[in-house]
Amino acid sequence: xxxxxxxxxxxxxxxxxxxxxxxxxxxxxxxxxxxxxxxxxxxxxxxxxxxxxxxxxxxxxxxxxxxxxxxxxxxxxxxxxxx
Numbered sequence: 001x002x003x004x005x006x007x008x009x010x011x012x013x014x015x016x017x018x019x020x021x022x023x024x025x026x027x028x029x030x031x032x033x034x035x036x037x038x039x040x041x042x043x044x045x046x047x048x049x050x051x052x053x054x055x056x057x058x059x060x061x062x063x064x065x066x067x068x069x070x071x072x073x074x075x076x077x078x079x080x081x082x083x
Contacts, residue, residue, distance in 0.1 A: 045075050049082040 052073065060067050073082040 042078075042080075045078050045080060046082075049073055049075065053082070 053071065056071065057067060070083050074080070075082070
């Protein structure tokens with residue numbers, strides 16, 4: 001997705017999450033509940049990726065190695081990539 005489109009989508013998600021209202025200002029409880037569910041799923045995936053990276057880095061250091069390049073991960077469930 002293009003960067004500007006991602007930013008617009010993110011801003012709309014944030015506004016909906018904070019206020020429970022759509023871009024026109026009307027209450028949208030169905031979308032709010034759906035977005036909250038998606039947001040929780042994204043947070044869970046982010047947390048798993050963060051924890052995995054910490055563990056990998058710890059194991060690398062414990063084995064006497066140094067990480068010299070970025071590690072890229074892809075969540076099988078969501079398809080999201082982490083760098």
